[in-house]
Amino acid sequence: MTRTEYPWLLPSAMADPLNPDLPAERPRVRPRRTVRDWIVDTVIFFAAAAVGLLAGEASSQAGNSDLVVFADQIVGAAACCALWLRRRAPVALAVVLAVVGAVAPVAGGALLLSLFSLAVHRPFKPVAIVGALAIVSCAVQAVVRPDPTISLLGAVVVGVILVLLMIGWGMLVRSRRQLVLALRERARRAETEAELRAEQAQRLAREAIAREMHDVLAHRLTLLSVHAGALEFRPDAPPAEVARAAGVIRDSAHEALQDLREIIGVLRAPGESDGPDRPQPTLTTLDALVEESRRAGMKVVLDNRIGDPDTVPAATGRTVYRIVQEALTNARKHAPGTEVTVGVRGVPGDGITVEAGNPAPAGDFEKVPGSGQGLIGLTERATLAGGRLDHGPRKDGGFGVRAWLPWPS
Known part of the structure; x- marks a missing residue:
């Protein structure tokens, strides 16, 4: 109960706030x-x-x-x-x-x-x-x-x-x-509490979509930037290399558009989707991600010791995929030309360990800007999944990422 709802609870008179010495004139x-x-x-x-x-x-x-x-x-x-x-x-x-x-x-x-x-x-x-x-x-x-x-x-x-x-x-x-x-x-x-909870849920959903958009688009746009820069600085490259770079740019732009359409579709109301939903990446699509990076000119060594990726929970496999994707994106940005090693191992009950790293880059190269939000988002993603993620420079001057995620038995 407030005084504005029940005006008769107000004082019988209100004094002038500009001159308190004057008597109050407003009646009750x-x-x-x-x-x-x-x-x-x-x-x-x-x-x-x-x-x-x-x-x-x-x-x-x-x-x-x-x-x-x-x-x-x-x-x-x-x-x-x-x-x-x-x-x-x-x-x-x-x-x-x-x-x-x-x-x-x-x-x-x-x-x-x-x-x-x-x-x-x-x-x-x-x-x-x-x-x-x-x-x-x-x-x-x-x-x-x-x-x-x-x-x-x-x-x-x-x-x-x-x-x-x-x-x-x-x-x-x-x-x-x-x-x-x-x-x-x-x-x-x-x-009021329901409205606050709804607003909080919307905010968390926006943050999750923002992290997903960063993880998905950063990989594609980095490929576009690297190959477009190569074409700019090497106009006299052989036609075969120019065609290959143009193909990578075209494929990356197409995939980025598809990923962006998928993420925007999450924000739409049910029934407004333009078409069937695309399958979400899991551990079974990790080989395709590595192969795509290799076609873009990266040196990637994958050591996947999980015999049957289909037995890994979809959410856990998606998180592993995003961690490797972000590691490849960062290596392409900050250490082009280096060999990236990726290791994935684990068994049910003990969890999954993901390791990715690259040595220090040699010579000068065109630096692609980055904000560092990708690793922060991956750390939050791993924490929400019940795991942990560590990243930082290595002793040889390179950079490494190590994550552990639970895998129930």
């Missing part, structure tokens, strides 16, 4: 009665009037003088009209009616309904205090204005029971309203 904001409030207040007014009429009739039959009966009617009418103030000042209204009810039985109905309203709108402490005052008022009324049809003790007991019933009913209504407010607040918080 009060809620306007709704149609439901008017209906409830009207029903309560007529209920109190009905009880007052019954009490007035009993007063006239008890042998009271006409002046006392007339005074009772005036007090009863005023008490019923005062119930219209029960929302603004429930405590003050209940106290006044308790005092008046001690000498005017016709105000008893208004007193009971004011106690109900007090229990609905105020906490237990003021309700208990005013309730005790109302019980005393009932006892005083039984002595000052006795009812000839009932004994003194019976009148006191009936009065106490009615007071307790109205207070209990009001507290029950208050508890129910608080429960409804709590459930609404809990539902609102649950919706």
